[in-house]
Amino acid sequence: MARGMATMAVVGTTAEDAAAGPATPVNGTPAVAAPPATGADVTVPESRGRADAGVPTTPLVAPVAGAPVDAVAAPTLAAPTVATAAERPRPRPQPVAEPAPAAPVVAPVDPAEAEEFLRLFHTEAEEPGATAVKGVAARAASFEERLAEVRDEIARTGTYVHTSAELTFGARVAWRQSARCIGRLYWRSLHLRDRRHVVAPDEVAAECVGHVDEATRRGRIRSTITVFAPDTPTSPGPRVWNEQLIRYAGYRTGGRVLGDPRYVGFTDHARTLGWVPPSPMGRFDVLPLVVSGGGSFAAQGPQIYEIPPEKVLEVDLEHPDHRWFADLGLRWHALPVISNMRLDIGGVSYPAAPFNGWYMATEIGARNLADAERYDMLAEVAGKMGLDTSNDRTMWRDRAAVELTLAVQHSFDVAGVSMADHHGESARFLRHLEREEQSGRKCPVDWSWIVPPISGGLTPVFHRYYDEPTDTGPMFRMDPVQAARGQGCPM
C-alpha cells in the first residue's frame, strides 16, 4: 500500500513554526554554530568495497543500485505551492556563534580537462544510431569553434558555462561511468533539471522538493538529476548535506536506537539546527533537508527545511504469504535520491546535483532493513517464521533476508511503485556491458557493489571480471567533507 500521496501537509520546523500554523511548507532555521564552509572540499575517488557500508559510501547513480550504499535522505521540501520566492518563508537570521565560513577556494578550470570533455561530447554526438546520445545531439558549434570559445572563457573568468546539451550529456556519462551502479542500461534516459541559476537555500530546498515530486510520479519513477550552481573561482555553489533527499531519522534512546541508526548523527545535527522531531518520535520519521546556499548565501551556514509529507511516497510492507509480516509495521520510501555527491564535468564541479533512479528490492530488504547496523530486522523476522535462531548453521539469517526482500518486492509491486529485482537487473546490466563493448568503450565496474547482497551466485553478474573503475571523465564523486556531513558531522 502506498503512503504519502495524501493531500497538503505542512510541517513546522521549530515548535514556533509549527505553532505559526499552516501555509509554511518550507521552514528555514539558520545554523546555530555555522559550520565552516567547505574550504576543504577536495574531490577524491570514492572508497571501495562493502566494508565501508557504514560510512557514507558512494552511491550508484541512477536507477538500480547494487549493493552497499545508502545515502541519507531528507524529505522533500516545499514544493508546488511554494511558487514564488517572495512567498517562500525566509529563514530567520539568528546570531551565529562562529564567523561565517569562508567561500571555498576553487582553482580555475584546467583547459585540458575542458578539451577532453568537449572532444568526447562532439565525438559521441556524431556517432550514428544507438550510440548517439538521445536528445543532446544538438551542437551549436563545431568542436574547434566551441573549444576556442571555451578556452577564451576560461582565460577570462577561470571557468566556463556548459551548454544545456553538454550538461545533459555530461550528467548521463557520469552515470554511465558509475562503477557501483547496476542500473546503467538506462543511462541515456536520465532526465535533467537544469537549475544552475539557483543558489539561495530556500530555492535549493524548494527545487529538491520539486525533484522528489517530478521523479516520483506517483510511483512511475523517472531517473532524474537536478543540477544547481557550480563552484567557481569567485563563487561557491550550494550544498545539500543529506546523503539522500529522503531518509529516516535515528534517535538514541537509552542503549538503543529508534529509527535508522545510520542517521543518528545527522538527526542530532538537524536538531541542533532547530529541527523538532514529530511527537511521538517514530521509526520512520523523514528527516529535514539541510542546505547551505551558494554565492553570498554561503556565509549563512546550513538551513533546515521540512519536506511536505505528501510529497514523500512510501510503501507499507507486507508479505505475499505471511499475514503476520504487515504487523511488523515496516515501510520504506519509494525514491532513492543521492544528494551529497558532486558532479564533475570537464573541469567544472557541481557540488549539489541530486540524482535518483529507482530501487532494487535487495537494497531495502537485504541491507537497509537487514544490516545489523541499520534496522536489524532479521532476528525478528526469523522468530516470526519459527526458525531456530540459536545456531548460524540453520541459516535463519539467509532465510529471513530472502523473505524480507520478497516482502519488499511484493509490496512495491502491489503499490505500483517502480522497483527492480536482482535477477532482471543483473541480466540488463550484462546487456549494458555488451552495448558498451560494441561502442568500443570500457565499462568500469566495482564487482563488490554490482553483485547483489543475496543470491550473488544465482545472478550472471557474479561470474565474471570487469574493467576497473576509472577516475577521469564526467563523474559523480564523494568528497570527504560532504560524506562527513551526511553522517551528521558539522565540519
Ligand code: ARG
Ligand atoms: N542503496 C541506497 C539505499 O538503500 C540507494 C542507492 C541508490 N540506489 C538506486 N537504486 N538508485 O537507499
